[in-house]
Amino acid sequence: MSYVEKELRVRRIENGTVIDHITAGKALNVLKILELPDSSQGVVSILLNSQGKYGKKDVVKIEKRELKSEEVDKIALIAPYATINIIRNFNVEQKNKVHIPSYVEGVVRCINPNCISNSNEPTTSKFKVNSENNELELRCFYCGRVISENIAEYLL
Numbered sequence: 001m002s003y004v005e006k007e008l009r010v011r012r013i014e015n016g017t018v019i020d021h022i023t024a025g026k027a028l029n030v031l032k033i034l035e036l037p038d039s040s041q042g043v044v045s046i047l048l049n050s051q052g053k054y055g056k057k058d059v060v061k062i063e064k065r066e067l068k069s070e071e072v073d074k075i076a077l078i079a080p081y082a083t084i085n086i087i088r089n090f091n092v093e094q095k096n097k098v099h100i101p102s103y104v105e106g107v108v109r110c111i112n113p114n115c116i117s118n119s120n121e122p123t124t125s126k127f128k129v130n131s132e133n134n135e136l137e138l139r140c141f142y143c144g145r146v147i148s149e150n151i152a153e154y155l156l
Contacts, residue, residue: 010045016063018085018092019075024049026079027058029152033074036062074107076100077129078152080136100131108138108154112145125156 022030027046036044042063049056066086067075075082076098086094106124110117117125117140126141138147147154 010047010059010061012090013043013045013061013063013087014090016042016061016065016087017067018087019060019062019067019079020057020083020085021081022058022060022075022079023081024056024058026152027060029078029155030058030060030075030082032152033078033155034060034062034067034071070107072098073101073104074155077104077108077136077138077155080131100129100136102129103127104129104138107156108147108151109156110140110143110145111147111154112140112143115140115143115145117142 019030025048027048031044031046042065043061044063045059045061047059050059067084072084075084077100080098080100082098084094084096084098085092103126105126108127109125112118117123123142127138127147128141130137130139135148136151138151139145140147
């Protein structure tokens with residue numbers, strides 16, 4: 001009796017989105033941004049620490065859903081090298097790298113509890129985005145505080 005090794009593979013999707021090249025360990029933050037899994041959606045597949053051409057990465061596949069631009073902007077803040085692939089009829093119709101915006105509004109809350117954007121005043125959080133030296137940094141427009149680590153924790 002011979003032993004045949006079986007390998008589990010994530011199947012191709014007919015229609016939806018594949019988010020590739022997510023920084024290893026950040027896929028669960030992407031799911032949080034997209035508010036997944038959601039029972040009204042199709043199947044969601046997650047590959048954690050998958051070995052890619054340039055090292056370890058995460059991948060998220062979402063059937064029957066294409067992302068909104070606001071969602072892509074948030075993903076860019078936690079996975080600046082991600083690629084968004086739109087799949088239609090099992091083919092990649094569009095392949096776009098996320099674009100790190102120079103400015104975000106209403107996407108992140110300030111880490112400073114005394115910032116006016118965290119008060120009852122009718123203000124919206126605003127941040128200047130700096131991505132020099134492959135490091136992402138968000139500077140609050142109002143108080144100047146900087147968020148450079150754990151950005152996902154401050155996403156609205």
